[in-house]
Amino acid sequence: MTRYGWVRLGIVGGAGVILEILCRASVIPRLIMIPPSEMLVSAWQILFSGEIKNDLYFSLVNIALAIALSVAGGFLTGLAIYSVPLLRATLEPFLTSYSSVPPIVFYPMLIVIFGLNRIPQIAIAVMFGLVPMAMNTINGLYRIRPVFLKVGRAHRVSPLASVFRIKLPAAAPYLFTGVTLAVSYSVIGVISTEFILSASGIGHQISFAYDNYDNRAMYGLVVLLLAVSMLLNSTLRYYSQRMLRRWAR
Amino acid sequence: MHARVESVTRVYPGRGGHPPVNALGPIDLDLYKGEFLSIVGPSGCGKSTLLELLAGLAEPTEGRIEFEGREVRGRVPEGVGVVFQEDSSFPWLTVWDNVAFGLENEGIDSAEIKRRADFAVGFMGLADFAKSYPAQLSGGMRQRVCIARTLVLQPRLILLDEPFASLDQQTRLLMGDELLRLWRETGATILLITHALDEAAMLSDRVAAMSARPGRLLEIIFTGWPGDRDSRIVEEARFGTVTARLWTILREESMKAMGRTESKGPA
Amino acid sequence: MKSNRALYTAAFFAALLILWQGLYFAFGPRVLTPPWTTFANAWGMLKMPDYWPDIGESIRAFLIALLIAFGIGIVGGVLIGTWRTCSEVLEPLLVNVNTVPKVALYPVILLIFGLGMWSKVVFGALHGVIPIMISSIGAVRNVNPIYVQCGRTMHLTRWKMIRRIWVPACVPELFSGLRLGFSLTLLGTIFGEFFASQKGVGFLLMNAIDLRNIPTIMSLILILIIFAVLSNSALLAVDRRLHRHEA
Numbered sequence: 001m002t003r004y005g006w007v008r009l010g011i012v013g014g015a016g017v018i019l020e021i022l023c024r025a026s027v028i029p030r031l032i033m034i035p036p037s038e039m040l041v042s043a044w045q046i047l048f049s050g051e052i053k054n055d056l057y058f059s060l061v062n063i064a065l066a067i068a069l070s071v072a073g074g075f076l077t078g079l080a081i082y083s084v085p086l087l088r089a090t091l092e093p094f095l096t097s098y099s100s101v102p103p104i105v106f107y108p109m110l111i112v113i114f115g116l117n118r119i120p121q122i123a124i125a126v127m128f129g130l131v132p133m134a135m136n137t138i139n140g141l142y143r144i145r146p147v148f149l150k151v152g153r154a155h156r157v158s159p160l161a162s163v164f165r166i167k168l169p170a171a172a173p174y175l176f177t178g179v180t181l182a183v184s185y186s187v188i189g190v191i192s193t194e195f196i197l198s199a200s201g202i203g204h205q206i207s208f209a210y211d212n213y214d215n216r217a218m219y220g221l222v223v224l225l226l227a228v229s230m231l232l233n234s235t236l237r238y239y240s241q242r243m244l245r246r247w248a249r
Numbered sequence: 250m251h252a253r254v255e256s257v258t259r260v261y262p263g264r265g266g267h268p269p270v271n272a273l274g275p276i277d278l279d280l281y282k283g284e285f286l287s288i289v290g291p292s293g294c295g296k297s298t299l300l301e302l303l304a305g306l307a308e309p310t311e312g313r314i315e316f317e318g319r320e321v322r323g324r325v326p327e328g329v330g331v332v333f334q335e336d337s338s339f340p341w342l343t344v345w346d347n348v349a350f351g352l353e354n355e356g357i358d359s360a361e362i363k364r365r366a367d368f369a370v371g372f373m374g375l376a377d378f379a380k381s382y383p384a385q386l387s388g389g390m391r392q393r394v395c396i397a398r399t400l401v402l403q404p405r406l407i408l409l410d411e412p413f414a415s416l417d418q419q420t421r422l423l424m425g426d427e428l429l430r431l432w433r434e435t436g437a438t439i440l441l442i443t444h445a446l447d448e449a450a451m452l453s454d455r456v457a458a459m460s461a462r463p464g465r466l467l468e469i470i471f472t473g474w475p476g477d478r479d480s481r482i483v484e485e486a487r488f489g490t491v492t493a494r495l496w497t498i499l500r501e502e503s504m505k506a507m508g509r510t511e512s513k514g515p516a
Numbered sequence: 517m518k519s520n521r522a523l524y525t526a527a528f529f530a531a532l533l534i535l536w537q538g539l540y541f542a543f544g545p546r547v548l549t550p551p552w553t554t555f556a557n558a559w560g561m562l563k564m565p566d567y568w569p570d571i572g573e574s575i576r577a578f579l580i581a582l583l584i585a586f587g588i589g590i591v592g593g594v595l596i597g598t599w600r601t602c603s604e605v606l607e608p609l610l611v612n613v614n615t616v617p618k619v620a621l622y623p624v625i626l627l628i629f630g631l632g633m634w635s636k637v638v639f640g641a642l643h644g645v646i647p648i649m650i651s652s653i654g655a656v657r658n659v660n661p662i663y664v665q666c667g668r669t670m671h672l673t674r675w676k677m678i679r680r681i682w683v684p685a686c687v688p689e690l691f692s693g694l695r696l697g698f699s700l701t702l703l704g705t706i707f708g709e710f711f712a713s714q715k716g717v718g719f720l721l722m723n724a725i726d727l728r729n730i731p732t733i734m735s736l737i738l739i740l741i742i743f744a745v746l747s748n749s750a751l752l753a754v755d756r757r758l759h760r761h762e763a
Contacts, residue, residue: 008609032627090524093749100748102703105737108725112547147337153306154331155351155402156324165353169341188617195619196710197725203619210623218623225620233615246382247340 034215042220043227052205052221059190059201060228062118066125066186071179073126074133078178081134082141095135103127107193116199125189129182136181140174141167173244180236187229251438252280252303252321252406257312258463259298271463273298275312278457278466280406280440285432287441287449289495290459291506296442297334299464300410303440304331316406330404330437334411336391338383338398345370345379348397355402365401372434373397373427389420396431406438407431414444421445422480425452429479446499450491451482458498461505467498549734557735558742567720574717577633578705581640585701586694589645593652593693594686603653610653614646618704626712636708636716643704644697651693659685688758695751702744 016036022028023035034042046052081087103124110120148170152162168175194203202225209218258274273295280286290296301307302314305325314321316329325331338347349366357365370379373393383391392412399407409428413421425448432439443449449456450472458467472491474482482488533551540550549557561567596603622639629635659682667681709718717736724732 004605004608007605011605011609033624086524089521090528093525094528096752097745097748100699100702100744101741102706102744104703104707105721105740108721108733109548109737111725112728112730113543145335145337147333147335148339150306150331150333151337151339151398154304154325154329154399155354156327157354161354165350166339169339172341184615184617188619191617192619192707195622196722206620206623210626215627222620222624226616229615229617229620233612247384 030215031213034219038216039219039223042216043223046217046220047224052202055201055205056224058118059194059203062122062125062190062201063186065118066122066129066190067183069122069126070129070133070182070186074130074178074182075137075175077130078134078137078141082138088138095131098131103189104192104196107196111197116197121190121193121198121201124193125186128189129185132181132185133178136174136178137171140171140178143174144170173240173247176236176240176243180233180240183232183236187232191225250279251282251284251317253315254278254299254303255313255315257299257302257309257314259295259302259307260310273302273462273464274309276459276464276466280438283436283438284454285429285439285441285452286455286457287443287453288457288459289443289446289449289499290464291461291499291503292444293462293506294459294502295462295464296459297410299459300331300408300440300442304329304408306331328405330399330402330407332392332395332399332407332409332412334414336383336388336395336415338391338394340383343380343382344375344386344394347383347394348375348401350398351402365403369397369400372400372431389416389424392416392424393427396427400431400435403435404437406440407435408440408442410442411444412441413448421448426479428452433476446492446495447483447488450488450495451480456491456495458495459502461502467502470494546730549731553731554734554738557731558738561732561735562739570716570720573633573713573715574705574709577636577709577716578640578702580633581637581701581705582644582698584637584641585644585648585697588641589648589693589697590652590690592645593649594656596649597653597656600657603657607650607653610646610650614650618642619707622708622711625708631711632713635712636705636718639708639712640701640703640705644701647700648693648697651696652690655686655689655693656682658689688755688762691751691755691758695748695755698751699744699748702747706740 019028019033020035020037023030023033047056081091106127107120107124110123114120114123144167148166149162152166157165190201191203194201195207198204202221206218206221206225209215209221255277256275258276259272261270261272263269276299278299288296288299298307302309303316303321305314305321305323308323316326319326338344339350342350345366348369349362352362352365370376373396375390375393375397378386378390383394386394396412413424416424428439428441429452431437441449441452453472454474456470456472458470459465460467470491472487536548536551540548562571596606618639621642625639625642626635629638663681663685664677667677672680706718706721709716710722713719717740721733721736724736
């Protein structure tokens with residue numbers, strides 16, 4: 001770990017210690033926040049007691065499905081728009097203003113259509129994540145250095161083979177950014193919808209704990225949620241940096 | 250006659266209210282088998298366009314291009330290799346994988362692929378770097394990777410578009426020697442596009458000088474160098490003569506390209 | 517050529533409206549209201565004084581959140597960006613913190629700030645402040661050092677350097693960050709309103725969901741969408757203008 005890495009760890013650790021002291025000294029009342037150490041213990045207990053096993057499973061499966069659909073759908077959409085310049089011209093204003101509307105507003109409508117199950121939740125999460133993935137796909141394909149495509153033609157590579165052997169690898173960094181965004185948004189989409197209205201899931205359990213003034217459970221679940229999110233992001237970042245190191249000039 | 254360019258022009262159609270651009274021609278050029286020909290000319294004169302036409306990467310608006318007796322149009326013919334101006338090595342592949350890239354879809358078995366790639370990697374002095382990625386190499390090394398990648402297909406005509414433009418002068422001189430070695434040992438016909446007059450004069454059997462846009466051939470100069478030459482040919486008096494002649498032809502053309510004529514003089 | 521593109525885009529939106537109408541025919545009034553009715557309802561809602569307090573509340577909360585996010589984001593980002601060591605330590609940390617789904621902190625914020633205006637303001641600001649800060653750090657650090665060198669060789673005073681080199685160089689990227697922050701803060705504020713208070717557009721939406729009042733749900737969604745798209749388009753136009761000199 002680099003020197004600065006230690007400094008950062010110190011900052012985070014220091015903040016945690018300060019919080020711990022403030023909580024234990026009752027400067028921050030228990031009704032508002034429990035000490036970080038208790039949060040961690042609570043998270044550990046919840047995870048291993050299996051009491052929210054079903055909810056955890058429900059949320060994780062939803063997130064996984066949302067990621068898969070966002071990435072695949074976003075990629076194919078991006079590929080289609082890239083291949084048909086007319087589509088790009090037509091859809092560009094729509095795509096750029098898409099990010100300004102929080103898709104969460106459509107959740108009520110989807111519940112009414114599909115009922116209170118995982119479909120509206122996954123649909124909202126996909127609405128969050130698909131467009132950034134598509135836009136990064138388009139961007140990545142456009143930014144392929146034209147000389148690479150010329151090399152493909154100079155070696156008489158067929159158009160189909162050139163997609164897999166040249167275009168995809170060349171666009172990979174951007175595609176990866178898209179995947180990272182899709183993952184991030186899928187988590188946000190699934191958890192937000194679970195807060196608003198859901199029969200099951202981590203978000204639902206957090207909401208339930210909040211309503212019942214069960215701070216211990218609530219903070220424990222929040223820590224669990226943050227842990228899941230950090231795990232996903234760290235994995236993505238690790239592979240992303242490995243790839244970029246090869247590319248960096 | 251290895252390749253021939255007959256009355257070729259290349260016009261880029263006007264777009265969005267702009268008039269069409271006559272980028273090249275009409276131009277006639279013959280390439281003899283096994284020769285080393287350089288083309289020099291001011292910026293924008295269409296040298297790269299000519300190379301792309303010869304390679305089959307672009308189609309002439311008028312005229313005909315032939316390689317080994319067959320017309321070249323829209324497709325890169327088998328037996329032609331191209332090295333581009335910018336570094337085109339694929340950053341996601343190792344040096345070895347880059348070099349072997351062109352062999353994958355030729356239906357060659359993997360033992361032969363390994364043999365040819367190993368040979369090309371060794372030939373270009375990249376054996377120690379076979380497992381490295383291009384990002385870890387210098388500019389000159391990366392161009393060697395691009396040249397090696399072209400070599401594995403055993404081309405009979407090698408087209409190079411200002412391949413050493415981004416390198417410093419001393420590296421250029423060494424790479425010039427490499428190019429001559431390659432030429433001697435493969436027996437291929439070489440067409441080199443360069444903006445450096447001394448490079449053209451030093452390396453080639455013939456040097457063709459092009460005018461400012463739309464590029465036409467102004468003059469072809471025979472250098473008369475022996476086949477076993479290297480960069481030290483600059484010692485010869487004839488080197489100075491050839492370079493001077495090239496500059497005399499091109500000085501006016503270069504000023505035209507820059508937007509000034511002799512009568513106006515310095516700004 | 518440009519008029520063609522506008523035509524195609526208009527055709528696309530027309531197709532969306534037709535699709536909407538088609539969904540209405542398929543699913544019926546218990547699920548959707550058709551386009552014309554929704555627009556009429558929304559317009560009616562905006563004219564009715566009953567709704568003005570809520571709309572006002574939302575706008576007020578959003579503007580305050582925006583001010584906080586912009587203020588802390590830009591000032592913090594520029595300061596951090598100016599000191600190299602500071603930015604090298606803090607930027608990766610901020611990028612990491614940004615990946616945390618802020619939704620997860622929603623109940624925590626509700627606990628700390630209670631129900632009411634401040635919860636939604638803080639939640640909204642929270643969404644925007646870190647991306648704006650990261651973007652501002654980038655804007656300052658990405659200023660081409662050549663420009664600074666040019667300024668020095670021309671013996672510019674410190675004030676002139678800031679006014680004539682740093683500011684013009686940073687502004688385009690700073691503004692792009694603000695545009696992004698705008699959308700994120702809007703998202704955060706609206707979501708915050710779902711549970712944090714008994715007033716505001718978000719609250720009206722949650723209420724309508726509970727009552728299954730489809731026409732109200734759809735009108736509110738439409739109002740939000742139109743507000744978001746219009747404001748974003750305006751910001752985009754300014755953004756493009758600021759970036760017009762770039763390749």
